[in-house]
Amino acid sequence: MPLTCYPPTKVKNTKKVKSMPKESKTPKEEKSQERIKKNGEVFTPLFLAQQMIDKIPQSFWNDPNKTILEPACGDGIFVELIIRKKIKSGSSLIQAISTTYALDIMNDNILATRLRIINRIHAVLLTSLSKNKISQPSFQSQLLSLSSIVTYNIRKVKDTLSMNFNSLVPWADRDFSFRLSHQEKTKAFLNSLNLPSVDPYILND
Numbered sequence: 001m002p003l004t005c006y007p008p009t010k011v012k013n014t015k016k017v018k019s020m021p022k023e024s025k026t027p028k029e030e031k032s033q034e035r036i037k038k039n040g041e042v043f044t045p046l047f048l049a050q051q052m053i054d055k056i057p058q059s060f061w062n063d064p065n066k067t068i069l070e071p072a073c074g075d076g077i078f079v080e081l082i083i084r085k086k087i088k089s090g091s092s093l094i095q096a097i098s099t100t101y102a103l104d105i106m107n108d109n110i111l112a113t114r115l116r117i118i119n120r121i122h123a124v125l126l127t128s129l130s131k132n133k134i135s136q137p138s139f140q141s142q143l144l145s146l147s148s149i150v151t152y153n154i155r156k157v158k159d160t161l162s163m164n165f166n167s168l169v170p171w172a173d174r175d176f177s178f179r180l181s182h183q184e185k186t187k188a189f190l191n192s193l194n195l196p197s198v199d200p201y202i203l204n205d
């Protein structure tokens, strides 16, 4: 949400505002006009993302060491569901956060995803604090250290890397297919990221 100044400033000369040149439109308007097409920025609705997460066998979630990468995270719907599912399946908060990675080419999508996850961490820790499961100092230090893991694990992909992304990752292809034959290419891409112990689970249907 944008910061708002109070009291709000009254706009006296509306004619001037109406005749503003195109370039003066807000960044949000520019995004909706140009970015969606260019980057395929159509985000998955919650119900569909949940259905996809539920297709991954429970045995995957039961292992707290399994790592997972969202290669084009948008506003982070999958990242949040992954972390929730890991915690629900017995992972600790730190295990869930430190085994989940996300990338995107757009900086504001990365910021939105990080914020979403840090909000989630805050909510989980607040519940523990209110139930006296953790102390106030522990609440503060955990929030800080988990937030820094989030900043490390959820990152903007570099332009050079995005060229590799387009050629290697199947869902960057125009047909958006999720096929078994692409798994080797996807693994090669993940290796090129140099992330620690990435063990990808790939949806095939």
Ligand SMILES: C[S@@+](CC[C@H](N)C(=O)[O-])C[C@H]1O[C@@H](n2cnc3c(N)ncnc32)[C@H](O)[C@@H]1O
Residues within 6 Å of the ligand: 039, 040, 041, 042, 043, 044, 045, 071, 072, 073, 074, 075, 076, 077, 078, 103, 104, 105, 106, 109, 157, 162, 163, 165, 166, 172
């Ligand atoms: C169709 S959206 C999907 C977002 C999210 N996975 C979801 O399902 O809601 C595609 C995302 O890929 C990002 N993207 C586009 N090209 C990319 C590239 N070359 N490397 C990484 N991310 C890219 C866009 O910014 C956008 O957030």
